[in-house]
Amino acid sequence: MKATIEAEDLTKKFDDFVAVDHISFAVQDGEIFGFLGPNGAGKSTTIKMLITILNPTSGQARICGYDVLRQRDDVRRHIGIVFQDPSIDRFLTGKENLNFHGMIYHMDKKTRESRISEVLKLLDLQDKENTPVKDCSGGIQRRFEVARGFMTHPRVLFLDEPTIGLDIQARRALWEYIKNLNKDNDITIILTTHYIEEADYLCDRIGIIDHGKVIATDSPQRLKESVGIDLILMEIANGGNGDFIASLKRLEWVKNIEQHRNLLELSVEEGDRRVPELLGLASRHGVSVTSIDSHKPSLEDAFLHYTGKTIRENEEEQKR
Ligand SMILES: Nc1ncnc2c1ncn2[C@@H]1O[C@H](COP(=O)(O)OP(=O)(O)OP(=O)(O)O)[C@@H](O)[C@H]1O
């Protein structure tokens, strides 16, 4: 069967700046697929092209078989959207917002009423339905936005940073609703996030995106495994010296070395028992080790491995 979302060489330029750079990927029916990347990576721009509100500069994409450029209306009939920036009317109640949305989509009164009670139930919002949105917590407001995106029985739900700005409890609660929507309603979900734990917990597969390019795509588990069995992160003063790095490369139990400025990333077997040996070797080469740590690779490590920076360093760089 064809993929529910297919993108091929999707590219968006703003003047000379390439925000999305030849992205190709596919999302299968029923998957939760997430783009994980720092601020400015091109996540929202990619989503906007898929939901037909931004024209690609080049490349193509199809949603449920419909072309995002040539069959916009068909695409729109099959999708629900939660934008990164809140777009719910704060002065209306949650229920009024849902009703208004149903009207825009030409749902008759009876259909609207029954669908509103369904989506309110799915997101556990019945006791907040008559509260003006501005008086609801951030987590509840976001849930109303998901409920709204779900009003029209979409086959694909787009969630651009669904839990941005929420505290950890509200974020976790929303994760459960998203998982349940996916599991119980036969719906494909594509989301973006810059929260590592969110991608790890929610997504069947993740595309790591940085500077407009998808660098790696796989399940969270396989992304972690691709970094190594054990990982030793060794922070060294002044980036070490060539002799030290060369001697590390000669160790047969070191499977791979990546250097990210002062941080050495070593893929090894039996990481715990290698630490003393590494410290000894550094000392013999006059290299001072400021920290060393052995652990099973996390998604954070995979992100560092593929992009050369932690997600936090990436975000700091964007701010400058
Ligand atoms: N309309 C536009 N005109 C010019 N540049 C834009 C426009 N929209 C986005 N960009 C730039 O394209 C890049 C990608 O932006 P985008 O919003 O897709 O990133 P993002 O990954 O969603 O980031 P965030 O995590 O902050 O939401 C950024 O450098 C942004 O400044």
Ligand SMILES: [Mg+2]
């Ligand atoms: Mg964004």
